[in-house]
Amino acid sequence: MLKVDIEHENLEFNFTFNSNELVAVVGDSGSGKTTLLRVIAGLEEVNGEIVLDGEHWLNNKRSLSPQKRSVGFVMQDYGLFENMSVLENLLFVSNDIELVKRLLTIVDLQNLQNRYPNSLSGGQKQRVALARAIVAKPKVLLLDEPLSALDSKMRKRLQEYILILHKEFHLITILVSHDLKEVQKLASRVVTIDSARIKDILKINKEESLIKGKVVDKSSNGNSYTLAVELLGDIKIFSVKEDIFNKYSLNDYIDIDWSIR
């Protein structure tokens, strides 16, 4: 169990992540999602409390350095070691060669293991970063839009593997993503952050393909009808039929298919 109760100039956050849980954090740009991940990793100074299974990473007496926290972190800019090959990037973190080879196969980089990061595409770099974050078998895995640079085929494949590895290594995984379909597929709960505070906590029913959104604006122009719906912190505009348009008033909740991005 990871308890996070922090106060930072860019974020106030009080939430407990359950053991082996994968939680998605969503919100607008600048809402504090990345700050949250950096604070948990020990890369930002902050007041408050972070406790993992009874071990205090942060309290009013001490703050453990990143080296003493068990965290794997896929950053948006990857932070790959440019002077090391793909294989060396993973071996620098862990000398478990079996696991290194297995992860390289999972992310489909076994043929590129001797290449250097500056010769890889954005998607390939992202896959190296994902494998490297997991190879040390951390207790907490932080994913800051880890699949955003991948094509849909690779994205689907890695989503499956994130779930497999999350379960296999008994991780607490915190996923920042703008892809609602991805959030629905991977996460068991979603935390919405708005203006540096938690706005909403939603439990995801995996069997349910619909999510509730709030109608925040309506407009019609001739035969064209649109609804503006607030969905996990984002405003989405939908063109709808007249009967749907008339059915919902402002502030009503409407069921939206998760597959809408």
Next chain:
Amino acid sequence: MNSIDFTPFLISFKLATTTTAVLFIVALPLAWWLSRTKSKFKPFIEAVAAMPIVLPPSVLGFYLLVLFSKNSLFGEFLSSLNIELLFSFSGLVVASIIYSFPFMLQPLQSGFESLNKGMIEQSFLAKKSTFITLFKVALPNIKPSLIAALIITFAHTVGEFGVVLMVGGSIPEQTKVASVAIYEMVEIMDYKSAHIYSLIMLLGSFIVLLLVYIFNRKSKFRV
């Protein structure tokens, strides 16, 4: 003209090698700290470290002369330890370290500052110490800055004149470096020897700078 005496070149080479090695060890941790700190003292330390760039060498040489002399408290203290820095090779090294300090510090600091912060953070998350991170991640990724710092410090020390003349004098086979030897040859109007010495210095400096630019070009285009 007598046959060429290469001893001043050897002393210059020895002085530059020693200064570069000591400065690397001294300036590296400071450059790393300056590149990462948010301390309010940072501008003050940076200004002090950059002073030798703007100070006339004679001013620096004069203060070092005063500091090392037995009339000063520091000189008296050194004397009680049987350490004599004035007109000695050790004194030349100390003076060169102070004089060339910014030429080692600034390229290293600027290299560290331009480094992707995520790389350093990922090394810490991989449970690597600051020492390992510095030598296995940071330094290999700022190779052009590192090579520039080493070569420019070396070349700058070889080219020193004012400070070494004031602190070291011109004692043959001890403190008489190549630049001082050239000055003395001109004074006694031995222009032929001065030409040969100067040409060697000129070619040496050109080769050093050419190596820096070739290395930087290679690093830039490496894939």
